[in-house]
Amino acid sequence: MYQHTLFGAYINAIILLLLQRVLLLVASDVDALCACKILQALFQCDHVQYTLVPVAGWQELETAFLEHKDQFKYFVFINCGANVDLLEILQPEEDTFFFICDSHRPINVVNVYNDTQIKLLVKQDDDLDVPAYDDIFRDEEDEEEDSEDESDGSEPSEKRRRFEEVCCTGRKVTLQMWLFLHFRREILFDYEQYEYHGTSSAMVMFDLAWIMSKDLNDMLWWAIVGLTDQWVQDKITQMKYVTDIGILQRHVSRHNHRNEDEENSLSIDCMRIAFEYDLRLALYQHWSLYESLCNTSYTSASLKLWSVQGQKRLQEFLADMGLPLKQVKQKFNSMDVSLKENLREMIEESANKFGMKDLRVQTFSIHFGFKNKFSASDIVYATTSLMENIEKEDSETTNFIKALDSLSRGNLDKLHQGLDLAKKQLRAIQQTVASCICTNLVISQGPFLYCSLMEGTPDVKLFSKPVSLCLLSKYLLKSFVCSTKNKRCKLLPLVMAAPMDVEQGTVIMVGIPPEVESSDKKNFFGRAFEKARGPQGAVLPAGPGRCCPAGSVHASSTDSPGGLSPASKRCLPAQKPQTIIELKTEDRSKFLDALISLLS
Amino acid sequence: MAAERGLELVRELHRAAGGHLPPFRTEEMRQALEEMRALYERNQADVSEAKSGRTDLIFLIRFRHCCLLRNQRCLLAYLYDRLLRIRALRWEYGSVLPNTIQFHMSAEEVEWFNRYKKSLATYMRSVGGEEGLDLTQDIKPPKSLYIEVRCLKDHGEFEIDDGTTILLKKNSQHFLPRWKCEQLIRQGVLEHVLS
Numbered sequence: 001m002y003q004h005t006l007f008g009a010y011i012n013a014i015i016l017l018l019l020q021r022v023l024l025l026v027a028s029d030v031d032a033l034c035a036c037k038i039l040q041a042l043f044q045c046d047h048v049q050y051t052l053v054p055v056a057g058w059q060e061l062e063t064a065f066l067e068h069k070d071q072f073k074y075f076v077f078i079n080c081g082a083n084v085d086l087l088e089i090l091q092p093e094e095d096t097f098f099f100i101c102d103s104h105r106p107i108n109v110v111n112v113y114n115d116t117q118i119k120l121l122v123k124q125d126d127d128l129d130v131p132a133y134d135d136i137f138r139d140e141e142d143e144e145e146d147s148e149d150e151s152d153g154s155e156p157s158e159k160r161r162r163f164e165e166v167c168c169t170g171r172k173v174t175l176q177m178w179l180f181l182h183f184r185r186e187i188l189f190d191y192e193q194y195e196y197h198g199t200s201s202a203m204v205m206f207d208l209a210w211i212m213s214k215d216l217n218d219m220l221w222w223a224i225v226g227l228t229d230q231w232v233q234d235k236i237t238q239m240k241y242v243t244d245i246g247i248l249q250r251h252v253s254r255h256n257h258r259n260e261d262e263e264n265s266l267s268i269d270c271m272r273i274a275f276e277y278d279l280r281l282a283l284y285q286h287w288s289l290y291e292s293l294c295n296t297s298y299t300s301a302s303l304k305l306w307s308v309q310g311q312k313r314l315q316e317f318l319a320d321m322g323l324p325l326k327q328v329k330q331k332f333n334s335m336d337v338s339l340k341e342n343l344r345e346m347i348e349e350s351a352n353k354f355g356m357k358d359l360r361v362q363t364f365s366i367h368f369g370f371k372n373k374f375s376a377s378d379i380v381y382a383t384t385s386l387m388e389n390i391e392k393e394d395s396e397t398t399n400f401i402k403a404l405d406s407l408s409r410g411n412l413d414k415l416h417q418g419l420d421l422a423k424k425q426l427r428a429i430q431q432t433v434a435s436c437i438c439t440n441l442v443i444s445q446g447p448f449l450y451c452s453l454m455e456g457t458p459d460v461k462l463f464s465k466p467v468s469l470c471l472l473s474k475y476l477l478k479s480f481v482c483s484t485k486n487k488r489c490k491l492l493p494l495v496m497a498a499p500m501d502v503e504q505g506t507v508i509m510v511g512i513p514p515e516v517e518s519s520d521k522k523n524f525f526g527r528a529f530e531k532a533r534g535p536q537g538a539v540l541p542a543g544p545g546r547c548c549p550a551g552s553v554h555a556s557s558t559d560s561p562g563g564l565s566p567a568s569k570r571c572l573p574a575q576k577p578q579t580i581i582e583l584k585t586e587d588r589s590k591f592l593d594a595l596i597s598l599l600s
Numbered sequence: 601m602a603a604e605r606g607l608e609l610v611r612e613l614h615r616a617a618g619g620h621l622p623p624f625r626t627e628e629m630r631q632a633l634e635e636m637r638a639l640y641e642r643n644q645a646d647v648s649e650a651k652s653g654r655t656d657l658i659f660l661i662r663f664r665h666c667c668l669l670r671n672q673r674c675l676l677a678y679l680y681d682r683l684l685r686i687r688a689l690r691w692e693y694g695s696v697l698p699n700t701i702q703f704h705m706s707a708e709e710v711e712w713f714n715r716y717k718k719s720l721a722t723y724m725r726s727v728g729g730e731e732g733l734d735l736t737q738d739i740k741p742p743k744s745l746y747i748e749v750r751c752l753k754d755h756g757e758f759e760i761d762d763g764t765t766i767l768l769k770k771n772s773q774h775f776l777p778r779w780k781c782e783q784l785i786r787q788g789v790l791e792h793v794l795s
Binding site: 040068 | 767769771794
């Protein structure tokens with residue numbers, strides 16, 4: 001159940017009474033990294049011993065849990081684990097506790113209604129839309145005759161237990177029971193149909209720190225980066241973003257009000273956060289303005305920069321603002337001060353003329369020292385590219401650790417490395433998008449658009465990682481919507497495929513919702529992918545459906561580690577958000593056909 | 601002739617910087633001692649001759665004597681420097697030395713090390729009240745009770761004083777009491793993370 005305000009009390013109980021150690025399992029995205037940093041700071045404050053293990057997918061989560069389950073009783077999951085039935089998959093002991101702080105929704109009903117072992121960290125005003133308990137679970141007393149065979153060894157006094165699907169074959173089923181099951185299936189289907197994201201975990205952690213009165217400016221900055229990550233990756237709606245910014249703005253003014261007072265202001269080396277109504281151009285302060293305009297999806301899509309006409313329009317845009325090309329193409333810091341002074345207002349005015357109404361966005365920036373000024377989105381891009389760095393052959397955990405380090409202010413060299421990598425990544429994305437649009441690689445398959453990257457495409461290795469591929473697909477969809485004249489195609493979602501591992505012959509596929517102004521960012525591809533995979537020789541377990549990877553190398557169903565009993569029946573998708581999956585290249589066409597028939 | 605082997609030994613030790621202990625050169629030691637013995641015998645012979653009249657041998661005797669002294673100085677420096685390094689090892693590694701290092705020590709050095717250990721232990725027990733004080737902990741003043749460490753290589757399970765085990769996997773981070781990690785930090789398995 002929800003355990004928001006009591007979490008602090010729980011942690012105190014842990015320290016004082018039990019002196020237990022905690023295992024943190026952290027997913028691989030920037031929001032999780034930020035939440036992890038905040039939680040680490042809180043633990044260090046209170047001397048709670050912990051161990052941090054990065055997990056990149058379900059397989060790793062399971063392995064990590066099995067390796068550590070003898071040594072730890074308290075597990076904290078950050079940005080993983082909310083949307084599956086954890087108790088069934090991990091099968092923990094009775095005295096193990098799971099604390100879940102995850103922004104993925106919908107939260108699995110078992111996780112919500114479990115009183116004893118699972119504690120969820122959610123904000124009180126986050127609307128979860130969970131179906132009522134009585135609609136999904138039946139109490140044991142009502143089913144004495146029917147559930148006799150299943151409740152061997154269960155205590156009759158336990159009122160709320162996990163509901164096990166009643167096997168109806170060869171058993172007398174009452175009409176009431178049948179109706180109940182039918183409605184239950186419908187309710188669960190409606191509840192779990194769309195996947196979306198709730199409040200950022202970093203913000204929830206910061207809230208927790210604030211309640212315990214241990215919040216600092218550093219933690220506030222991490223919360224800001226976590227929220228900005230959700231916005232950059234298009235996971236939340238504009239409304240929610242603005243609301244959350246408002247919440248953080250209050251905290252920022254509380255922590256940073258000393259800067260306004262001339263007499264008592266802090267030294268220049270102290271860290272300060274400032275609210276800014278800044279331009280939406282990616283990394284523009286660390287790049288040249290021209291490059292930034294070319295490589296930000298918003299401007300590139302609106303101006304249609306893949307065509308010659310688009311390039312002309314860009315020149316017109318710059319001319320309209322009165323910015324000489326020579327100035328605009330050099331590093332932003334070296335631009336003339338007179339030009340930089342009113343840059344934001346000038347750009348906004350001209351942008352309105354060219355149809356780009358939202359070029360400015362509310363965000364925050366951080367200053368420390370004379371040289372170091374970064375905007376929140378800069379940090380997000382840098383950290384993402386560090387985490388998905390393919391340049392060196394490091395393992396994923398090494399990249400995770402590097403990315404985690406780069407969030408501390410003492411590791412500016414890593415941050416700069418991240419910024420360079422981010423520039424390369426953005427350029428690669430734009431070039432790929434341009435080539436896809438010019439060569440008409442985006443084809444309409446009926447209910448959705450489909451684009452597949454060939455193996456020989458430049459920089460295709462960059463897109464074998466989930467977050468990069470997601471970013472690419474979003475930018476591609478935006479650009480496609482601006483480029484096509486077909487009204488129907490503008491409302492279609494996109495499925496994108498890229499080669500993941502050439503030796504093993506796997507392909508990574510991602511599905512994103514359609515690009516509409518008022519979209520609520522809800523993604524139905526999770527369920528759709530599952531169903532489309534189902535018939536490919538995989539066994540669907542009972543209960544809220546999960547699919548098995550069809551012959552994919554990662555989640556191997558036959559050699560699961562011990563501890564998971566009917567392991568072959570209970571397989572997991574390879575990646576955490578189920579809208580991203582792995583397939584073998586041969587299965588790809590079958591899968592697509594299944595998906596088309598499913599969605600039409 | 602002029603104490604070359606002794607000088608070789610000293611040079612080798614001089615090159616092995618940073619407290620590193622190279623293997624004990626028994627063979628060269630023996631050769632140097634052999635050289636000294638040869639010089640001494642020749643000197644003995646010449647002294648008896650010089651006593652009985654041949655005073656021109658005095659310079660030769662003097663020269664040989666200087667060689668002997670030089671040899672002695674080199675060898676003693678070699679032995680003493682090694683002992684100092686071995687002493688430092690006790691403070692760095694603790695009472696059990698890794699096998700590779702023990703290999704490099706001669707039998708006498710090993711015995712000296714054991715006696716040093718005993719002496720240090722007796723001293724530490726006498727200081728600091730009833731239980732004694734472990735002087736080899738906290739060589740630099742600690743800033744905090746608990747430190748954040750990162751595992752650099754797979755070390756397997758690590759048992760700590762209260763019986764709980766920690767699984768040290770590569771790239772996992774842990775927040776542990778300082779005294780439990782110091783050994784492993786010195787060995788290079790863990791790395792102190794400063795944020």
